Amino acid sequence: MSTQLGVLAMYMPGRKLEELSFYRKLSIYGQKLGVDVFVFTPDDVDDNRSRIHALAYNQAARSWTRRWIGFPPIIYDRCRYHGADNYRKITRFRQKYTKLRYLSRPLANKWIIHRLLSENENIVPHLPSTIHYKSRKQLEQFLKKHPIVYLKPKSGTGGRGIVRLQRLRGGRGYLMQGRDAERRILPATKVTAANIPVRLAGWGLQSKYIVQQGIPLELKDGRVHDYRMLVQKDGHGKWQVTGCAGRIGPPFSVTSNLHGGGTAISMETMLKNRFGTEEKVKSIKEAAYTLGLHIAEHLETKFGTFCEAGIDLAVDPSGHVWLLEVNPKPSRDVFRLTGDLQTYRRAIRRPIEFALHLLEKKAAPKADTKPLDLAPQSQQNESH
Ligand SMILES: Nc1ncnc2c1ncn2[C@@H]1O[C@H](COP(=O)(O)OP(=O)(O)O)[C@@H](O)[C@H]1O
Ligand SMILES: [Mg+2]
Structure with a gap:
C-alpha cells in the first residue's frame, strides 16, 4: 500500500x-x-x-x-x-491538529532568528550586526558604525519594505533607496540621519523593523547580488545542501529577490566572475555550505524537526560569507531558472524521501522544543 x-x-x-x-x-x-x-x-x-x-x-x-x-x-x-x-x-x-506529524513548520521572525543564531559560535562570525529599531538616536549611532545600513521589516518577505542607507562622502548625509510595502522601487533620495524616521513615518519602524549592517554587494554595473541556498533533510534524515545559486537584482534595486525582478545565475559562475581563482571559489563555497548546515542544525534544536530551509547568503568583496535571512518555506525556482535541473529535481524529491524516512522510523518529529514564535514570518514566501 x-x-x-x-x-x-x-x-x-x-x-x-x-x-x-x-x-x-x-x-x-x-x-x-x-x-x-x-x-x-x-x-x-x-x-x-x-x-x-x-x-x-x-x-x-x-x-x-x-x-x-x-x-x-x-x-x-x-x-x-x-x-x-x-x-x-x-x-x-x-x-x-497538533498530533499530526509535520514535515515543515513556521520558524520565527528575522529578529528572533538572529537572536537564536547568535547563540552559536560557529554562526556568529557570519551574522551581520543587527539591532531592533528603537529610536532615531540609536539609528544614528548605528549609521556611524556602518557605511551601509539596511532597514528591514522583521516579518517581511520578497524584498518588501526594505531600505538601504549608504553614507555619502564628506558628511553629506545618506543615500536612501529601497522598496515600499508593495515592493515598488523608491527613487533614490539624499537624507540626513535625523530625517530618516520622518521620511519613513507610517512604516512602523519601532514596532516592525530591524536595523542591519549592510554588506557591500554591488556589482560593477551597480546592481546588487546575493545567493540563495537550499538546505534539506535527505532520505536518511541528514541535513544536506541541495544547491546554491546566485541572484542579481534588477537595476535601481537594493534587493535581489527573484519576485522583485532578480535574475538567477549559477553560484560557480558568480563566484568565478568575482574572485577568479579556483581555490578562492572553492573555499568560499565550502564556508557557505558549512554555514548553511550549521544554521539548519541549530534551528532544529530550537524548533524541532523540519525538512528544509532557504538561506539567503551574501559574500562580501573579501570573500567572507554573511547570513541575510532564513526562509522556512522556500521555493526551489532558483534552480529551474539557472537551468540546474538535476538540483531542481532533487529539491522536489527530497521532502518526499524525508517523509518516507520519518514514516519508516515511525518516530514523531521531535516536538520536544516548543515553537518559540509563530508570528507570521510574514510570507516566508518567495524567499520564498
Ligand atoms: N544586510 C544586508 N546587506 C546587503 N543586502 C541585503 C541585506 N539584507 C538584505 N539585503 C538584500 O535585500 C534582499 C531581501 O532581504 P531579506 O533579508 O532576504 O528579506 P526578504 O524576506 O524580504 O527576502 C536580500 O536578498 C539582499 O539582496
Ligand atoms: Mg530573502
Whole structure:
C-alpha cells in the first residue's frame, strides 16, 4: 500500500492555489516513490467527520480531482503569510491538529532568528550586526558604525519594505533607496540621519523593523547580488545542501529577490566572475555550505524537526560569507531558472524521501522544543 503525504496549502483570491505547478511535480515524484500526494487547505477539512476534501493529481488525465480522504500520516506545510485571515485559519488548523506529524513548520521572525543564531559560535562570525529599531538616536549611532545600513521589516518577505542607507562622502548625509510595502522601487533620495524616521513615518519602524549592517554587494554595473541556498533533510534524515545559486537584482534595486525582478545565475559562475581563482571559489563555497548546515542544525534544536530551509547568503568583496535571512518555506525556482535541473529535481524529491524516512522510523518529529514564535514570518514566501 502506498503512503500518503498531505500538502497543506492556502487558497488565494479566486480559490487559486499559489504553487500548484510545484504540487503537481511533487505528486509525480511521489508516485515514483510510492507516495500519494494530496493537496488541501484548512477550508477543505471536515472537522466533524475527520476527513478532508483533497486534491489529487491524475497524471494520465493531467488534471486535479477531488477526493475525500482521512488525515494523511504526514503533512508538508506550504502555507505562506497572505494576510491575517489566512494566518488565523492556518494557525487554527495547526493548533487543532497538533498530533499530526509535520514535515515543515513556521520558524520565527528575522529578529528572533538572529537572536537564536547568535547563540552559536560557529554562526556568529557570519551574522551581520543587527539591532531592533528603537529610536532615531540609536539609528544614528548605528549609521556611524556602518557605511551601509539596511532597514528591514522583521516579518517581511520578497524584498518588501526594505531600505538601504549608504553614507555619502564628506558628511553629506545618506543615500536612501529601497522598496515600499508593495515592493515598488523608491527613487533614490539624499537624507540626513535625523530625517530618516520622518521620511519613513507610517512604516512602523519601532514596532516592525530591524536595523542591519549592510554588506557591500554591488556589482560593477551597480546592481546588487546575493545567493540563495537550499538546505534539506535527505532520505536518511541528514541535513544536506541541495544547491546554491546566485541572484542579481534588477537595476535601481537594493534587493535581489527573484519576485522583485532578480535574475538567477549559477553560484560557480558568480563566484568565478568575482574572485577568479579556483581555490578562492572553492573555499568560499565550502564556508557557505558549512554555514548553511550549521544554521539548519541549530534551528532544529530550537524548533524541532523540519525538512528544509532557504538561506539567503551574501559574500562580501573579501570573500567572507554573511547570513541575510532564513526562509522556512522556500521555493526551489532558483534552480529551474539557472537551468540546474538535476538540483531542481532533487529539491522536489527530497521532502518526499524525508517523509518516507520519518514514516519508516515511525518516530514523531521531535516536538520536544516548543515553537518559540509563530508570528507570521510574514510570507516566508518567495524567499520564498
Ligand atoms: N544586510 C544586508 N546587506 C546587503 N543586502 C541585503 C541585506 N539584507 C538584505 N539585503 C538584500 O535585500 C534582499 C531581501 O532581504 P531579506 O533579508 O532576504 O528579506 P526578504 O524576506 O524580504 O527576502 C536580500 O536578498 C539582499 O539582496
Ligand atoms: Mg530573502
